[in-house]
Amino acid sequence: MPAVWAGGWSDDPAIEARVERLLKQMTLEEKLGQLSQYSGNMQTGPDTGRRDYKEMVAAGEIGSFLNVTGEQANRYQKIAVERSRLQIPLIFGLDVIHGYRTTFPIPLALSSTWDTELVERAARIAAMEASADGVRWTFSPMVDIARDPRWGRISEGAGEDPYLGSAMARAYVRGYQGESLSDPTSLLACLKHYVGYGAAEGGRDYNTTEIPERLLRDVYLPPFQAGVEQGAATVMSAFNALNGVPASANPFTLGQILRKEWQFRGFVVSDWTAIAETVAHGTAIDGADAARRSIVAGVDMDMQSDLYRTALADEITAGKVPVSIVDEAVRRVVRVKFAMGLFEDPYARIAPEKMLTPDHRQSAREAAEKSFVLLKNDGILPLKRGARVALIGPLADSAGNMLGGWSAKGEEADVVTLRSVLAKELGADVTYAKGTEISGGADGGFAEAIEAARSADVVILALGEDAPTMTGEAASRTELDLPGNQEQLLEAVAAVGKPVVLLLFSGRPLVLTRAVERAAAVLEAWFPGVEAGPALVRTLYGDSNPSGKLTASFPRSVGQLPVYYNHLSTGRPLPGEFDPNSIGSASKYTSRYIDQANSPLFPFGFGLSYTTFSYGPVKLEALSYSAAELDMGKAEVKISAEVTNSGLRPGQEVVQLYISQRGTSVARPVRELKGFRRVALQPGETKAVEFALGRDELAFWNIDMQDVVEPGKLKVWIAGSSKDGIPAELTIE
The missing domain is CATH 3.20.20.300 (Glycoside hydrolase, family 3, N-terminal domain)
Known part of the structure; x- marks a missing residue:
């Protein structure tokens, strides 16, 4: 083309x-x-x-x-x-x-x-x-x-x-x-x-x-x-x-x-x-x-x-x-x-006043808020104003890390950190303790962190990677736990007994299997840019409702890697693969680990909200379609489902469309993303979300290495993640 x-x-x-x-x-x-x-x-x-x-x-x-x-x-x-x-x-x-x-x-x-x-x-x-x-x-x-x-x-x-x-x-x-x-x-x-x-x-x-x-x-x-x-x-x-x-x-x-x-x-x-x-x-x-x-x-x-x-x-x-x-x-x-017009106009009009404008900052803040992925919430979030906060961790006030690993001409002075915003908004009601370094092994700051936690109603713990040295080019890691002694800091602070909100700053999925157990809420903040502080505070206190969804699966351990949602099945698939309790419950002779579940800790497409969403059944316009007509672009598979905000807050849901094809000349993935929509819903509001599958979504490289739509059975899910939903099935003849 x-x-x-x-x-x-x-x-x-x-x-x-x-x-x-x-x-x-x-x-x-x-x-x-x-x-x-x-x-x-x-x-x-x-x-x-x-x-x-x-x-x-x-x-x-x-x-x-x-x-x-x-x-x-x-x-x-x-x-x-x-x-x-x-x-x-x-x-x-x-x-x-x-x-x-x-x-x-x-x-x-x-x-x-x-x-x-x-x-x-x-x-x-x-x-x-x-x-x-x-x-x-x-x-x-x-x-x-x-x-x-x-x-x-x-x-x-x-x-x-x-x-x-x-x-x-x-x-x-x-x-x-x-x-x-x-x-x-x-x-x-x-x-x-x-x-x-x-x-x-x-x-x-x-x-x-x-x-x-x-x-x-x-x-x-x-x-x-x-x-x-x-x-x-x-x-x-x-x-x-x-x-x-x-x-x-x-x-x-x-x-x-x-x-x-x-x-x-x-x-x-x-x-x-x-x-x-x-x-x-x-x-x-x-x-x-x-x-x-x-x-x-x-x-x-x-x-x-x-x-x-x-x-x-x-x-x-x-x-x-x-x-x-x-x-x-x-x-x-x-x-x-x-x-490019360089022969007519080769010189740049150097204009620093066009950089870092208020409008640009506003867009950066919006991007950060929409990028945060809420991985766990036992009800502690959003935080209530008036509660005393202990802000702990090496990334709570690290302007350089907020810029990420490739910041072009970004400067640390441009960054508004989480600590600076909380100090301005909460005053004496926030106590800060660094606790430890990102990759250091000394626990000399633990005592101060523990004391801060004891005097607070809630702990915000800002942990993660060092952006310049641990992420991006030439930054491969064999272990994906929180680096240094941050896991130990988390354990020590959690032992105080106050609810812990874990903020994660990272450039990759981390292994959080132990960390998640010790926190009441976990928010993946990545490296959010110059507006890190305002975006985080607005999200923590509910002025912004998290709507981000993972685009890379979070493993339970490094031993699972690579782990990704759109894998092929096997001749001996594990029943209930997304069930973390499936370990040891299936026949020995299935494709599984003997010491851990197959499924990732958090799958592709996953992300929580301060509200909840419910999905109606997938509705099909027809139960069969012609493979030849689909391949020629003369037909589309039209599907829809109703999505309802079943909670008490306005929110945005990323509605995802997945398919699975069977009866084809080569094995196809257990699920494949083929569409998505961001849908804003008020509490109690329902919207019908429609998708269409055409040649671009249904064609694949078959056994003869031809890019075609083949006959077979097609399952379709409309759901909130790659592990959710009840499929509808149709035939491509």
């Missing part, structure tokens, strides 16, 4: 004519310069040691910078458009992952809102702020599917599900790129990491991935395809080897799928030194061989390896790389530059 390019830039005849005129004027050295990108300031990977950038820009040897912003970007741009022979402007990129100056919740948290309009708005705000500081390209969204929370970069994506991941990918692209790439506030989106990076073996970053083609196409590719179809201008090739082939030199994924099947006309940039790393992978002999393999496979721009500029000319002279391949890569890069 051709991509729906923002502004139609990929099919503009005027742009194509300009591309060809420029290409004819370029020397080989200038062409290779357009395909070379370097980091100007901060390092986000191994350093190449190159620093003579001004001379290189003047010689036309650089096409793009990353990690260059503000007036420095304009200074480099001035050299490019005034001193270089062909005056080709530069593109400046940066890891704008969840906001620029206004830091939003981390992407995993944003996905937990299940609110694509809000995610699009967050991306638009990031684009407006970044472009006001000279940045016109973000290395986001990360759309890797991640089923193993040991992998630190699960924090940067939308979790374990391809349907939700695809919806989020489209939202980010719309927000970043806006209506036209030529808009000076447009930010080029970059889909990463293509492809399979999220399936790193053992959850260890940069590790090998083995993904059968059917699984690749059904699970790991759909969010990338969704982003391409939405119009993403760039794609980033990944570090990992996929089925033995480095992703940054893979002709099947880059050439066959991305270019031929999806008709992608933007350009591909490697991840940081990923081209050079093909030597370490063992497929390339040396740097020249690495450059040859990557550009032939379809990587257009070399990020930081400095191999295209230094090695490809000799490979072309030796006849190992056709110059036509280089020409096509250059076309892709300069086509985007023309579409």
Whole structure:
């Protein structure tokens, strides 16, 4: 399917004519310069040691910078458009992952809102702020599917599900790129990491991935395809080897799928030194061989390896790389530059006043509130005003951690912490004690924390991970319990006997099996951004009703991993798999653990509210449908259910649609998300929620590796999580 390019830039005849005129004027050295990108300031990977950038820009040897912003970007741009022979402007990129100056919740948290309009708005705000500081390209969204929370970069994506991941990918692209790439506030989106990076073996970053083609196409590719179809201008090739082939030199994924099947006309940039790393992978002999393999496979721009500029000319002279391949890569890069309007308007209008505005803060607060997931509540929440509070924990007043692991230009001074808001609102009725460090082992602060708990009516305990060191890139963990001695702090404080509200700050699902038992309420707050404090206080006191739902399953132990809801059945499935008491109750010879339940502690789609919701039966418009008509897009399966706010407070429910197919040529997952709606309901109010299943939702890659709708039995659930609901069944003939 051709991509729906923002502004139609990929099919503009005027742009194509300009591309060809420029290409004819370029020397080989200038062409290779357009395909070379370097980091100007901060390092986000191994350093190449190159620093003579001004001379290189003047010689036309650089096409793009990353990690260059503000007036420095304009200074480099001035050299490019005034001193270089062909005056080709530069593109400046940066890891704008969840906001620029206004830091939003981390992407995993944003996905937990299940609110694509809000995610699009967050991306638009990031684009407006970044472009006001000279940045016109973000290395986001990360759309890797991640089923193993040991992998630190699960924090940067939308979790374990391809349907939700695809919806989020489209939202980010719309927000970043806006209506036209030529808009000076447009930010080029970059889909990463293509492809399979999220399936790193053992959850260890940069590790090998083995993904059968059917699984690749059904699970790991759909969010990338969704982003391409939405119009993403760039794609980033990944570090990992996929089925033995480095992703940054893979002709099947880059050439066959991305270019031929999806008709992608933007350009591909490697991840940081990923081209050079093909030597370490063992497929390339040396740097020249690495450059040859990557550009032939379809990587257009070399990020930081400095191999295209230094090695490809000799490979072309030796006849190992056709110059036509280089020409096509250059076309892709300069086509985007023309579409961005850089040749007419290359300089950024630096405007710090457009950053961190009150409206942007308001959106960040709303995003944080909607991202919080209430995992447990024994009735202690919302808190009653007037109660004395003990605020304890190393994350209660940690501004830096609220920013998460990729905060772009966010600053600690921008953050409003939980402690600062509670102190302002409660005054003498709140007592603060840090208790311990995030990862330290000393218990010297325990006594103060215990004393604070004894003098309070309720304890708010703020625990979790250290965002910069424990989450994101190069932050894999083998143990997912609360780090350091935080578990011991929780036990000591809980032993006082006062109700404990556990606030969790993390970039991944944690193992909370013991912690949950000691708390009266548990709220997963992720790393919520600059408005952390106001959002948390409003939620704790009921001014905001939690509505977030998990997009990654929380395991009972690391030994369960990977654990995800949309798994296949087995020939000997465990009856009552979602029942934690099923351990030991079934036949020995079923697919189960002998020491723990199969089910996660908290499943995909789960999240509580201060109110309750009830679901009516699933209603079907018909009991049978034609597979052929569904496959041709001539029919839809229409279904609905009534959802009622059965509690006493207004609330928003994320209504989820799941399916399961049987009788097909290959086994299908026990459940698959195929739709969702955020529904606002007043107490006692009922709304009918309708869904339609068409080809996009029902097709899969069958035994013959064809993307088709097959005959079979179809179960359908409309429920509040992946473990709930009573299905209705129909036939696809």
